[in-house]
Amino acid sequence: MTETNFIHIPLLPLRGLIVFPGMVIHLDVGREKSIQSLEKAMMNDQQIFLAAQKESAIDEPDVKDIHHLGTIAKVNQMLKLPNGTMRVLVEGIQRAQIKKFINKKKQFFVEIERLEDEHDDLQEEEALMRTLLAQFENYSRISKKVTKETLASVIDIEDPSRFSDVIASHVTLKMSDKQSVLETVNVNDRLNKLLDILSNEKEVLELERKIGQRVKKSMEDTQKEYYLREQMKAIQKELGDKDGRTGEIAELKQQLVEKDLPERIQEVALKELSRYERVPQSSAESSVIRNYLDWIIALPWKEETEDNLNVQHAEKVLNEDHYGLEKVKERVLEYLAVQQLTKSLKGPILCLAGPPGVGKTSLARSIARSINRNFVRISLGGVRDEAEIRGHRRTYVGAMPGRIMQGMKKAKTTNPVFLLDEIDKMSNDFRGDPSAAMLEVLDPEQNNTFSDHYLEETYDLSNVMFIATANNLATVPRPLLDRMEIINIAGYTEHEKMHIAKEHLLPKQMKENGLKKGNLQVRDEALLKLIRLYTREAGVRGLERQLASVCRKAAKIIVSQEKQRVVVTEKQLETILGKPKFRYGLMEEENQVGAATGLAYTSAGGDILSIEVSLAKGKGKLTLTGKLGDVMKESAQAAFSYIRSRADELKIDPNFNENYDIHIHVPEGATPKDGPSAGITMATALVSALTGRPVRKEVGMTGEITLRGRVLPIGGLKEKSLSAHRAGITTIIIPADNEKDLEDIPDTVREQLTFIPVDHLDKVLQYALLEGKNEGK
Structure with a gap:
């Protein structure tokens, strides 16, 4: 190609890079x-035109x-890399x-015009x-990005045009500045432009160095990880930026003022805010104070919902929401009525006690909805540490308020319905007794000044309105029980479960x-069979699981067989749910000698308890099996002693304790x-075994015995009666002192x-035992 100002040449667009002449x-x-442009260039005197992209x-x-x-x-060298790209050396x-x-x-192919350097005053150049x-x-000394070799090579350049281009290629500049230098054809103008750019860059570098020195002074060897934060602070100070720590403190102060806190809390919070402003941000105490202020702002102090009375x-x-549970509903309505008359009533402390699945938690949620209060629930199961209730002191790392304050934060009002779930599952160890900490929470005379260790106010x-739930009141400490109003929820009858x-x-x-409304129908007789043969519980949780299983099976039938409606009858229930899990009516099928049916009260509701006695020739050894506790073992000893003392009246061999080994067993x-x-x-099972008189199969009994044969009262009569009804028992022998409790049993x-x-035990034996040996068998 002839040397002319206009030439045709391939174009190579560059991204983020500008090549100067001589570079x-x-x-x-x-x-x-x-x-393609590179390959064309190699066939065209190895010349190519390099121009930068704007974006x-x-x-x-x-x-x-x-x-x-x-x-x-000029393309001096070209090498193809394994990844398909080309590496070229250009000048x-x-x-x-x-x-x-x-x-x-x-490929890009362009017509270009060569540009010659323009010179004005050579002395000025x-x-x-x-x-x-x-x-x-000066720039190379401050920036430390220009090597001594580069500086030496620049000093040796005498051509002003080449001199300016080499400097422009070694200075860290924005793309727009480099392009501007490239486009300046006049050498004097180019040198002036570079002087302005370098002067500005030198000021920026000086500022960076000053900031770096300030940061370095404020740092210790152990605080190097805070370098970037400190640098940012220094930059903000240099720029006069007020949106950093100062802005944060102003925002916190505004939140505290807008919160409308009680006067003493406002005073404490502003004092802590003043400390926060003075403490260095890198200090551990800074985050502790900030968390404390966040809690003060987040807790409700005066916000409350208006009760619907x-x-x-x-x-x-x-x-x-609930069928039955009349006593609980009546107590809640009494509370509302009194509050409506007095306009001021301290929140009652109710304790809903009963077996699992009877609806204690959902009832508390319904109470909140009925009186238009926010609802919050905390679980106390497994809580062992007193700090879980009262909070940790702020001297500990990771300190936070107790569960009561955490619940109040979630509630967002000062008058929620607060459910303390599983209050009987709390325990104590070396970290303190959380149930003792609950005494202040649940005492209406004290809880207006509840003290949390974290808040210190x-x-x-x-x-x-506190509502507690418990399965077994026996494990709840007496002082805690004294502060609560106990409402027992025994369980549901078959009629209630059906509904x-x-x-x-x-x-x-x-x-x-x-499933939609018309997709599934469960007939009443199938529902009754499901309740009787597939569940045995005081509540309805197991019943809900079985109904969920029925729904899933119905959904499968509808999808796989393309049916629109599934009807579950009594006969089909066994196909859907499998063989029955229980036998309805667990009472004995025949009148038995040496076997009596007792009634028990457990944390899962009432249950029936079969007690068996067998005799064998021996030397009077008494054996008790069935994993019995100390109280039941003592009951067996008392019954044994009473029978020995009344052997003649009961027509039993007076020497039976020397001639027979007696084994008392409680199954399961x-x-x-x-x-x-x-x-x-x-005692009844023992007398039956020793006299050979059978026990009536339809009779269940409950009561404690003394050495003189007196029958003492018991608890949980309602639960025991429901379990007896479920088991098909028709007659229940109860202590005379429990006759007043019959009104609690559903009609x-x-x-x-x-x-x-x-x-007295004589009357028990009169009703429970048949006359004559083996009668009724």
Whole structure:
């Protein structure tokens, strides 16, 4: 190609890079068009035109995306890399400007005009070169990015144009500044422009160095990880930026003022805020104070919801959500009525006691809905540490308030319904007794000044309606029980379970399993069979699980067999759920000698307890099996001693204790059994075995015995009666002192049972044993 100002040459667009004349650099080229341009250049005197893209992110640049002024370069070396890209070594030769794009399909091919350097005053150029060199030397000392070799090579350059281009290529500049230098053809102007740029860069570097020194002074060897934060602080200070720590403190202060805190809390919070402002941000105490202020802001101090004291509305809501449970509902309505009259009443402390699955937790949620209060629940199961209730002192790392304050934060009001779930599951160890800490929470006379160790200020809990739940009151400490009003929920009758299943559980499970109203029908007789033969519980949790299983099976039938409706009858129930898990009516099928049916009260509700006695020739050894507790063992000893003392009246061999080994067994030996209500049952089974008189199969009994044969009262009569009814027992022998408790038993159950109050074991034997040996067998 002849040496002319206008030449045709391939174009290589550069991303994020500008090549100056005289500059030698390696380039990695991967775009197809660019590779085609390189190959064309190798066939065209190895010359190529290098021009920068305006936006480096563009993969397929067009004419408008490329700067028109660039550098003619020579391709000195080209190497193909394994990943398909080309690595080329190019050397900038001369400035040039694109006049016309000839081809831009397979590769860029352009017509360019060579640009010659323009010179004005040569003496001025010399002065500018010296000044620029001095600036460059200062820049290299401050930035430490320019090597001594580079500086030496720049000093040896005498050509002003080449001198300016080499300096521009070694100074860290923005792309726009480099392109501006490249486009300046006049050498004097180019030198002036570089002087301005270097002067500005030198000021920025000086500022960075000053900031670095300030940060370095404020750092210790152990605080190097805070370097970036400190640098940012120094930058903010230099720029006069107030949005850092100062802005944070101003925001906290505004939140504290807007919160409308009690006067003493406001005073404490502002004092802590003042400390927070003085403490260095890198200090561990800074985060402790910040967390404390966040808790003060997050807790409700005066916010409260307005109670809906309409008794009729509350009754309607409670009846919608729960069937039965009349005593609990009556107590809640009494509370609302009194509050409506007095306009001020401290929140009652109710304790819902009963077996699992009877609806204690859901009832508390319904109470909150009925009186328009927020609801919050915390579980106390497994809590061993007193700090879980009272909070940790702020001297500990990771300290936080106790569960009561955490619950109040979630409630967002000062008068929520606060459920303390599983209060009987708390225990104590070396970390303190959490039940003792609960005494202040649950005492209406004290909880208006509840003290949390973390807050270190009193908090008013008197407007909170606390509701506790427990399965077994025997494990709740007496002082704690004294502060609560106990409401026993014994369980549900078959009639109540039927209603609950039809009105609540089945519709809920149908919805959860994607069934519509017409897709599934469970007949009443099938529902009754499910209750009797597939569940045996005081509550309805197991019943809900079985109904969920029915819904899932129905969903499968509807999807796989493309049916629109599934009807579950009594006969089909066994196909769907498998063989029955229980036998309805667990009473003995025949009158048995040496076997009596007792009634027990457990944390899961009432249950029946079969007690068996066998005799064998021996020397009077008494054996007790069935994993019995100490109380039941003592009941057996008392029954044994009473029978020995009354052997003649009972027509028993007076020397039976010397001639027979006696074995008393309570089946289901893997289950621990204890309690003070099996005395008369053991005595009846013993007398039956020793006299050969059978025990009536339809009779269940409960009561403790003394050495003189008196029958003592027991607890849990309602639960025991329900379990007897479930087992098919028709007659129950109870202590005479428990006759007053019969009114607690539901009418539907009481009408189907015969209760026999007794005050002495003689009367028990009169009703429980048949006359004559083996009669009725």
